[in-house]
Amino acid sequence: MDKKYESLRKLWREIEERLTRESEEVIETILEKHDKAKRAWNYLKNNRFLQSQWEMADYIVVKKMKYNAHGDTHAKVVAANALKILNILVKKGIVPDMVKEGLGDLEDVYLVVLTAALLHDIGNQVNRRDHNLHSVILAIPILDDLLDMIYEDPFKKGVIRCQILHAIYTHMEDEKSYTMEASIVKVADGTDMTKGRSRIPYDLGNVNIHTVSALSVDSVEIVEGEDVPVEIRCYMTNSSGIFQVEEILNRKLLAGTLVNLIKIIAVTIPEGFEKDERMVKKLVGIKGRFQHLSS
Template identity: 40%
Template sequence: MPDPSERIIHIASPKSRLYVEADQSIRKGLEPYPRALAAYEVLSKDPEARGHWDMANYITMHKLGYNDHGRVHALLTGAASVAILQLLVDAGVRPDTVESGVGDLEDAFVVVILSTMLHDIGNQVHREHHEAFSVTLALPILNRILGELYPKPEQRIELRALMLHSIYSHDLHPEPLTIEAGVTAVADGTDITKGRGRKAFSLGSIDIHSISALAVDEVIIMRGEAVPIEIRVRMNNAAGIFQVEETLTKKVLKSPIRDYVTVVATSDTNNHHDHRIIQRVRLHDSEDRFILEE
């Protein structure tokens, strides 16, 4: 039986399996929140959103040589965001949707799933300033979906504002200010496994980004002991620490949920060469650095 404290596992799988696993994880996580599940179902079938994901992926992968930034990335980060928000809520953290009086807990999940899955669509225009492009391109989609779920215009606008902030700040330029935006940013940082790095590598992008992504086998988001969330990264090679530091940890450190998250990275103990370099490191509780653990 799987550990019930483990909310989601990203495994390096074929693309078709990634679709299915992420979709199932999102649906299961949103079962207690029917409005958020309805929002996800509408978004996942939206032809405009699908077109955005396809073209964002084409530009980033085929023209820039980056890792996947399309529908697979949207689904994986969406699943991670639902898991992260639920663990925060379980620990008593109040999302800004609730704190501001804009909505209830169910509405917070609507904010997180929509903003997370649309955060990277601006890459179809260009990687530079993609955050701002994502905001512009997401507006008509958000208007359609929220129009179906929320009859009061004022609440629709307020919820949309939280989503646009999350989308615009997901890459830390500027830094996220709300709990929901922090969830989106950290969820984005968890998608670092070789499942999405392999394609960029096969297309000829052989650099530290693709190599280090191939060195990460899985990311597990689970209930922590000292803090509400532990993100555990299992690497097959010490090169994976680059992805952990540059992609995931940066987002954790500059996020409003920093105090609620720790990151642990472990290297395959069967790899004797890497065993001498890194076996297990943990993000320091109060300083912006990793510490070695025995």
Template identity: 40%
Template sequence: MSLDPESRRRIAEPASADAVKEARLTPAEAVEHMRIRLPERGNRSLRRVLERANNDRQLKAWWHVSNVNAAVRLEINDHSWVHIQIVANIALKLLRELAKHGVEPSVVRDYGMESDDAEIVVVLAALTHCVGMSVHRRGHEDWSLFLAEPKLQALLDGVYDEPDRTVIVSEVLQAITSHRADGEPLSLEAGILRVADALDMAKGRSRIPFEKGQVSMHSLSAAAIDAVTIGDGESKPVRIEIVMNNSSGLFQVDGLLKAKLRGSGLEPHVEVIAHIDTADEKRLVPEYRLDV
């Protein structure tokens, strides 16, 4: 299907183009400029772990290979370090917003730990949740578990002593396996990762297939999401607001985000509002023909 000029102009944004361009770098070139930035807010352990992650070339190499597999070989959505940074920031924001409204993290409730420890869990889960994509898309959650466990032990060495280190590692691994489509989060932190991963939907993360002319409801709806914001809610403590330029974006919200939110444990605490922030919907394609 051919795209009209306005659609071609609008979807030609850096997010997906950069994902492919970065995947074409040599491994050494790719890892050199990777740096995850998060608002640490006085969490010294988080700062220490993040410094280690930012200096870990093996972890960064997994992010690079994951993106080569996703963006170049499979031509699906971005799995670069940029995706990792977005998910980590969203997860941390969700956790802090929930904590602000009195929602207790599971490591605090179940193990008597601190909120700072819950932040370590969600950030490490975000950093390692899809490293298994470096092996294969199919079953990548299981490959992520296999790769992440020894890496988590190394990143946490000297930050936590036993048995606390095993608790943190176990909670991260549970979050990784629970982010799959049929996952069953057993903790608030795992549910946060599951939802945060689904919320990386803005500004063209999934536009690679669209730009190649592979027009489907998935690619149409991905191109329709302009922004995602998180703040105080009205009917529930936290509001996730999704701004669309076209109503096809509702597929991302109702078809994909709902599936990740349902069963996450966040349902009592989070409201989702989606709206079109334009007087006239922007046309993504001149027409859509059902291929049967």
């Protein structure tokens, strides 16, 4: 199994590298105008300790649990998408909670959203169960080092850390996010559902609705909406992708404060085509786990 895992890991490394590269470009483009968040990004992306946290999160959930990827690529995709959502909301005149309630300025908001997105899943290295709580615990020393570099006032540092930790803890769909900043991170987490992140567990034999539905989602776009500020467009090659959209992305939207500001659109492609792409040809149950056979 180790040889098969390493072979698949190498095969799909190209996909991860492309997603990482694209996400980093988005992050760095958006942060050009936001100095605090840019400093945080430069510190975190080059932090060797944090890199080990991402790597071990992937080790547990992908190699050991045969679950979808939750390492550095996922963290950066979520961060990029969170910043896209934040950018559009700000452009449309929506005032973030931290600004509205006098807890910080827009620069602080960008730092909170970016940092929470990058750290939200590091707790998977402990266990998938309760990983949001583990992520909070593991993030605290990282945040203390980071925020000491950016904020002189201990009170302000405490406020910013609170906002980040709330976003990390509530990123799952069964937890209520009470701030706009946390809700952005939560929804952005749900947008990382495209086929690349489930390819390895699927090829390792973990065939279930999570892996098959993720393989069915070809791409996700985050754009300005017409009747609401933000549209999230999900393009699927198979109708099973609706599980990702309804049971994960939409539940995350409903469990936050952005439900009236974001519209989700799911479309099967190519549009007008009468049949879906077949994702599964034959399943065989072995030792309690279904495996996919291509013939």
